Amino acid sequence: MMSSVSPPTRERLLQAVLTLLEGSQGRGVRMTDIARQAGITRQALYLHFSTRAELLVAATHYLDEVKGSEARLAPSRAAGSGAERLDAFIEAWGAYIPEIHGIAKALLAMKDTDREAARAWDARMQDMREGCEAAIEALDRDKMLSSALSPKQAADMLWTLLSVRNWEQLTRDCGWSQAAYIETLKALARRIFVAGGKPDRQDHGH
């Protein structure tokens, strides 16, 4: 019954997906390509995953396992003040995006046609949203959340601001470096969400 415990091949397939997706940012990676990359036949691939969507979803989970998505966002929970927490979260998530970008794009592309892919993606985004909510909540507890925004609005906004698409646009279309992305977004988030937050610092040089 297809060996519920996982032998090499399944792993090799998952790896293949990740490798190919990394290279061709989610674009035009066919079942044939994946199978060949893993050293088996396209048909044999269906012995392990009955659907492209299923494979992609599994690859997503696999990647989480390997890269430890949970562990990544943890440091932000440890931070002291709400503002520090916000910073830490943006830093962690911002560093994570490039690693999941390939598969994220692939999943995103299937979202409109495949229910399972949509569910997998939405679940992921829900996780990430919880991080946003937690950061905003911490800020709110500190009475440091900008009074211009309700916690819900703020969470929505932060969540949107940190979307993969936005990272893609800033980083690809606008040519921002990864470091610039993180720094600018941290500064921006402070300005937006932290009460009275650095309205316009002119500290160095009068």
Add this chain to the structure above:
Amino acid sequence: MMSSVSPPTRERLLQAVLTLLEGSQGRGVRMTDIARQAGITRQALYLHFSTRAELLVAATHYLDEVKGSEARLAPSRAAGSGAERLDAFIEAWGAYIPEIHGIAKALLAMKDTDREAARAWDARMQDMREGCEAAIEALDRDKMLSSALSPKQAADMLWTLLSVRNWEQLTRDCGWSQAAYIETLKALARRIFVAGGKPDRQDHGH
């Protein structure tokens, strides 16, 4: 030679695209569907547009013509101060998004596979970017651009902030009303881009 002057059928096809895309937000609208909606055969459709991408691109131009995309963004150029201009631009663009959303999604979905579609979309986004740049520039001229951001950074950020994807996320996934979207983004943009801009107004209630 396909009659360079446009008889009814071509228009009907364009209309059909818009209608169908409106209904099914860019999802699964096939050539067959479009042809049927216009009352002709799928094959006959190829007498007018030789490619799905071409049809979609033409539909985009057609929509511009009908809804006057140029005229929409014009008022923002007339505004007095840079801040007012920013407001006007967000309002105009924000009101425009829902109208182009269907076709935007369809184009966006093809972007990765079709060069023409990508070009059409990028051109559109370039137009919109010019609006962003103009608004930021006006702000800069007024010496009201936040010193935390360079004009280029600011334009990149505004452009990203106002993306169709973000509108979609806030409006669909977060459940914001169209009015809330516009109001919140206007406030946000002021806070982000306008120097010293409304850091945290506590006006109503002590």
Add this chain to the structure above:
DNA sequence: TATGTCAATTGACACGGTGTCAAGCAACAA
């Protein structure tokens, strides 16, 4: 009335990509 042209029709087919199925084969275990 005959001729031509134009828009559309019907029906068939190619291609690429996903998913399915049947038969066979090599390796290993009992």
Add this chain to the structure above:
DNA sequence: TTGTTGCTTGACACCGTGTCAATTGACATA
């Protein structure tokens, strides 16, 4: 020897896009 497991080969169905050839009906023109 028999069976099982994991894979192979080869064929095929389905779907959506794009192509082609032959035909038809309407309209204009000579």
